[in-house]
Amino acid sequence: MLLNLISYLxxxxxxxxxxxxxxxxxxxxxxxxxxxxxxxxxLIFPRLFLFGLILSLITALGYNFSSLYIEMTLALISSxxxxxxxxxxxxxxxxxxDKEVEGDIKSKQYFKLLHLISVLFFxxxxxxxxxxxxxxxxxxx
Numbered sequence: 001m002l003l004n005l006i007s008y009l010x011x012x013x014x015x016x017x018x019x020x021x022x023x024x025x026x027x028x029x030x031x032x033x034x035x036x037x038x039x040x041x042x043l044i045f046p047r048l049f050l051f052g053l054i055l056s057l058i059t060a061l062g063y064n065f066s067s068l069y070i071e072m073t074l075a076l077i078s079s080x081x082x083x084x085x086x087x088x089x090x091x092x093x094x095x096x097x098d099k100e101v102e103g104d105i106k107s108k109q110y111f112k113l114l115h116l117i118s119v120l121f122f123x124x125x126x127x128x129x130x131x132x133x134x135x136x137x138x139x140x141x
Contacts, residue, residue, distance in 0.1 A: 006062040007136045013055045014129040017122070020048055042094055049086035052125065053079055059132075071132065078128045081121040089118045 024044070028037045060075035093114045099107035 002062050002066055003136065006059045006066075007133065009055050009059050009062075010129050010132045010136075013052055014126065014133065016048070016051065017126055017129070020044075021122075038097070042090075045090055046086050049082045049090070053082040053086065056082060056125075071135070074128050074131070078125050081125055085118050085121050089114055089121070093118060 025041075028040055032040060056075050056078040060072050060079060063069070063072035063075055093111060096107040096111040096114060100111050
């Protein structure tokens with residue numbers, strides 16, 4: 001029962017993340033001006049990362065109660081990546097993006113690097129979620 005709930009939560013998070021990447025992001029850049037898109041994304045990214053943090057912490061707790069410590073560790077790693085993305089990288093990305101828009105050329109390099117790290121964290125979280133769902137189906141571990 002608990003493992004089914006964890007699987008549902010992981011599926012919800014994976015679906016939300018994929019929906020954001022496949023539907024929301026491309027639509028924002030085609031439907032809104034750069035300024036509006038920037039404002040929208042600055043509001044939605046922290047919320048998406050908070051949503052991911054909450055669900056990954058709940059699943060880590062569920063895995064702990066189920067004595068699935070490898071899965072618990074992966075869920076905690078996912079939580080850490082979400083909180084780093086939300087509380088560290090996103091503010092820095094926004095700061096350097098603003099500096100870039102103001103004409104600071106060096107800020108563009110920092111923006112690109114931080115954005116790449118943020119995307120890598122996001123992809124790692126996607127991979128962890130896919131592993132959870134496959135593991136739940138095929139019992140790898």
